[in-house]
Amino acid sequence: MASQVKATIMDPEGVRRALFRIAHEIIERNQGVADLVLVGIRRRGVPLAGRLQAIIREIEGREVPLGILDITLYRDDLTSRLEQPLVRGTEIPFSIQRRTVVLVDDVLYTGRTVRAALDALMDLGRPQQIQLAVLIDRGHRELPVRADYVGKNVPTSRREEVSVRLEEIDGEDMVVIEQLPHDVEVDADGAA
């Protein structure tokens, strides 16, 4: 896509600090990590959840279970998208029954991905509580959804795209705002 970088929102240090703070907030709010599980939403929520797991291990000396959620099968736009999304699969090899699930994603936008993720989690069991952690909240909600932990709030226009780049997938840690060509609006929370 012919988009150009408008501004850098976070550099590698910024990403690291935000995740470090979120990890502390998760521990503080839940008074430890006893019943906690982390679930990353494919695709960029997965490495973020992995990093939170590592930071929590450093602070608390405990391993929090880590799962991967693919929301493709729960999307509300399957019939209206031009391209059929690939199903990459959910990998949650533990019970979420009566646990506190911290759902992790890169960007919170319309809230539709989170809605799909909540439905997908409910089909796997009945957690005691679900909390949401995101690196960026860019506004423009279309559903009544809010995050419990936010790396950074970034006011955006719909003509812009927030691009989160992560070492594990993109080879660098960076969050930038890109200007889309004039006739394009970003739909939903970006592609799965």
Added chain:
Amino acid sequence: MGLRSKDILALQEMTWEDMQLILDTADSLREIISRPIKKVPTLRGKTIVTFFHEPSTRTRTSFEIAAKYMSADTASITASTSALTKGETLKDTAYSLEAMGVDCLIMRHGVSGSCHFLARHVNGSVINAGDGTHEHPTQGLLDMMTIRRHKGRLAGLKVAIVGDVLHSRVARSNIWGLTQAGAEVVLAGPATLLPEQMPGLTVPAYTSIEDALRDADVVYVLRLQRERQAKGLLPSLAEYARNYSINRVRLALAKPDALLMHPGPMNRGVEISSEVADGERSLIVEQVTNGVAVRMAILYLLLGGAA
């Protein structure tokens, strides 16, 4: 991303890219089968009809269960209770079903090519669940999935398909699929049950089962189709079993880590001994599980995107 065709009719016509897409998607969906709540909402509002002109337990049930796990609605017709017995043509039945809003027809029929015929006359998707002695593509795909899950690949493997190749649509789908995937396929069976030749394909065929099994990575045993015999192709079942039944001694000719497969239903003691069918190399039960996953994948890929 998506399949190139609205129908799944034959692996002979399918590209390896499309097969890989189905196998990858099936690997991802398989986990749903072992959940406490085996349902995802993906195909809500889609209607699927199974239309079987020949008996089946596993294939039909597998399709219906796959559809239900994906939240599609299903109805089923059997030839003996349908208006076909009143003389209605296949085409007219299909038009009626389409007029009711059916999105996908899954058909098994005794005549080779009947699913192609149907697919030309309806706008919805048609899935071939077995047409005569031609193909059974979803069986071929579930077998490929099973092999790939255990060996990690298909290319370069030697797969020995043994038994009643002549009548087997399962064998044909596997031959087309596996050769496209880069596997080496060899056939074995009595001369009367080996096809003379398959257009466009040269697959070695042996009448000595020992020759075919040597160094095989997979031993694929076909069902002896007793209902299609009747023409004196076999002297007796006992003689067939003596020369071609896969038992412990014959299985030992294949590689030490060879996989044993059978599409079911088995004639125990005829083409396969109970000892190996229930043994540790047997993947026969897992094939059934993977069958549901492959059919979920196909239904998602055909019906789960933009219309």
